[in-house]
Amino acid sequence: MSERAKRRAVVVAATPTPNGDLHIGHMAGPYLAGDVYSRYLAADGRDVIYTTVTDDSQTYVTTTAHRLGVPPGELCATATEQIGRTISAMGLSMRGLPPVDERYRAAVREFFTRLHAADRLRPRTVRLPYAEESGRYLYDGLMTGACPECLAASSGGVCEGCGHPNNAGELLAPRSVLEPGSPVTTREATILVLPMEEYRERLTAYFAERLPRWRPHAAQLVRELLARPLPEIPVTVPGEWGVEAPFPETPGQILYPWVEAMPAVMYATWWSAAQEGAAPAEADALWRAETGTELVYFHGFDNVYHWGLLDLVLLMAHGDRYVLPEANISNEFYDLEGEKFSTSRDHLIRSADLLAEVPRDLVRFYLALTAPEYQRTNFQTAALTEVTARRLTGPWQRLAEALDTLVPAGAATPLPTTAEGRARAAGVVARFRLGYELEAFSLGRSAELVAVTVERLATAAGPARAGADPHAAGDLLLQVRALLACAAPLLVDTAAKAAAAGVELALNAPQPEKITPFTLPRLPGAERAGTHRTEVAA
Structure with a gap:
């Protein structure tokens, strides 16, 4: 240590x-x-x-x-x-x-x-x-x-x-x-x-x-x-x-x-x-x-x-x-629909109100993705719905469905992994660490990396499902586990479901030569987000 x-x-x-x-x-x-x-x-x-x-x-x-x-x-x-x-x-x-x-x-x-x-x-x-x-x-x-x-x-x-x-x-x-x-x-x-x-x-x-x-x-x-x-x-x-x-x-x-x-x-x-x-x-x-x-x-x-x-x-x-x-x-400051938040003019969305309409993980992901780290950025209600669906929930669900096909429900026999697969999973963790450590801490880059990694793994799941490589499923699951562990600081509810199902989410855990099959928890949609109205007092 x-x-x-x-x-x-x-x-x-x-x-x-x-x-x-x-x-x-x-x-x-x-x-x-x-x-x-x-x-x-x-x-x-x-x-x-x-x-x-x-x-x-x-x-x-x-x-x-x-x-x-x-x-x-x-x-x-x-x-x-x-x-x-x-x-x-x-x-x-x-x-x-x-x-x-x-x-x-x-x-x-x-x-x-x-x-x-x-x-x-x-x-x-x-x-x-x-x-x-x-x-x-x-x-x-x-x-x-x-x-x-x-x-x-x-x-x-x-x-x-x-x-x-x-x-x-x-x-x-x-x-x-x-x-x-x-x-x-x-x-x-x-x-x-x-x-x-x-x-x-x-x-x-x-x-x-x-x-x-x-x-x-x-x-x-x-x-x-x-x-x-x-x-x-x-x-x-x-x-x-x-x-x-x-x-x-x-x-x-x-x-x-x-x-x-x-x-x-x-x-x-x-x-x-x-x-x-x-x-x-x-x-x-x-x-x-x-x-x-x-x-x-x-x-x-x-x-x-x-x-x-x-x-x-x-x-x-x-x-x-x-x-x-x-x-x-x-x-820096976070604007709302192009204007500065104002409590006195009631130009705001209270966190509790947004969370009552939109699942917590999606709110956390979108706020992180658009966080005003280096300059003022802007919250848009419609964008929350569109961006989370396109960049997170859509590819996430595709990945989850592919894993369900690749690893039959109830399968408990550990799957073998390769040295290359273990190196890729370790690489996922190392890449996320760059955005989480103090030297270059960034909510935006971490949320972006979640989106990029989900899309990449969802795309990779197709060939793994169709191929004859006996190690493909284990290597893919290893990277998905790394993704879950690295996304856990943002997607807290999804991570909690995975942990409750026995998925190891410690970032300092070794990459194993065999991995027990698991299912990827689904993300909820944000259908109601687009109906949220922001009232601005005259």
């Missing part, structure tokens, strides 16, 4: 804001990708925890609750339940969503109390946007304006378009979201910050080693940010919704919502381990440097600054206490 194979892996999907359910744009991004990578590691014999936790403190909870006319806590509870059901419906290999309770908040406060005790935090008197009518300081989703970097419309905190941060009063022409007509001025406030510039040397060394694994757009943003003075990370803000800041210098303030992510997912890792009866005593134990944990993040481009730099510095500020992420896999 290699040293890497002995390491536990912790895979983290960006923490979802509980201001609504997950739509398919979310799912085609970090959530499906993190699940596929986690399932690949598990199939390779790795100990892996795939986790996330709702980001309850985000300002987008309060703005959405205000728009809907409900208390923020009620919105959090409702949305968290919806998100949990969607995670289960999509077949994500998470243990569930951890409760955001007092134990969670204690873990968050302890993370920052430790930094405070080590004198890592600095008091700063800054001028913050201030809504005069309500007397509310504005930050993140509480304000809109123009990005000082690219001049596009932006919320506070970070620009969704170019990815650059805009702290404190940097947003141009700020307006209040909750009181659009309120005059916005600036007022002084003393907050605690973590100076990112103090970690430049360590950041430079880190990215020199790991940035080659990043996707080009995200890597470009990191280089842009490193080429200029690095911002100071707000650790506290004068706000009303969030975790109370436990510092005497900032009475009445809360922890800045974006800094919660690191202790939050540490807690989520601990909670996930607890569901398996294997939780250590301390919430951050599985992230300690001595564990050698392989840590991987999956998130969208608009979170590159937060997950790629801000959260990294939060780990570094604890000295050598924690492991650092091996890679950040980021995605």
Whole structure:
């Protein structure tokens, strides 16, 4: 067993804001990708925890609750339940969503109390946007304006378009979201910050080693940010919704919502381990440097600054206490019928709604095939039906029927395989590994390889059925088994049927000289997908 194979892996999907359910744009991004990578590691014999936790403190909870006319806590509870059901419906290999309770908040406060005790935090008197009518300081989703970097419309905190941060009063022409007509001025406030510039040397060394694994757009943003003075990370803000800041210098303030992510997912890792009866005593134990944990993040481009730099510095500020992420896999935006997903305009398809109409394996395959990995891509309802039928279910059913003819029902006598057949099956696995490993991880290429391999094997099944070669059936079955094992991270229900029938799906299993006959589970069709309507509010 290699040293890497002995390491536990912790895979983290960006923490979802509980201001609504997950739509398919979310799912085609970090959530499906993190699940596929986690399932690949598990199939390779790795100990892996795939986790996330709702980001309850985000300002987008309060703005959405205000728009809907409900208390923020009620919105959090409702949305968290919806998100949990969607995670289960999509077949994500998470243990569930951890409760955001007092134990969670204690873990968050302890993370920052430790930094405070080590004198890592600095008091700063800054001028913050201030809504005069309500007397509310504005930050993140509480304000809109123009990005000082690219001049596009932006919320506070970070620009969704170019990815650059805009702290404190940097947003141009700020307006209040909750009181659009309120005059916005600036007022002084003393907050605690973590100076990112103090970690430049360590950041430079880190990215020199790991940035080659990043996707080009995200890597470009990191280089842009490193080429200029690095911002100071707000650790506290004068706000009303969030975790109370436990510092005497900032009475009445809360922890800045974006800094919660690191202790939050540490807690989520601990909670996930607890569901398996294997939780250590301390919430951050599985992230300690001595564990050698392989840590991987999956998130969208608009979170590159937060997950790629801000959260990294939060780990570094604890000295050598924690492991650092091996890679950040980021995605671009996923459009719906040519337009950006919009919850406020109801221009979306919720994952749960799509899964109620279309079999899960087909949804996972199509979202993977069209995933926005390197550029924006587009979901089209009609294309889901046409593409899955033509590229997946059609050739899959042809292959299954050919195998039924080639190997009589109920046959149990192991079939011989050849050295060439074993080499071909091993080659299938090796090819899939290229798209599953971190160096070039790609949902799209993996889904494409599933389609190409199914078509090739369906075509090869004809000559094998008609020929007199006694090894043809065994060699074909060996490759089909390799296909099932390699497609399993995507086609979870089909893989489960095959495994229940006794088909070996471990990716590190040897290619045998004899193989026991099996039938290929059928894929369901997606006939109802074409009837799905997307409603766009006027």
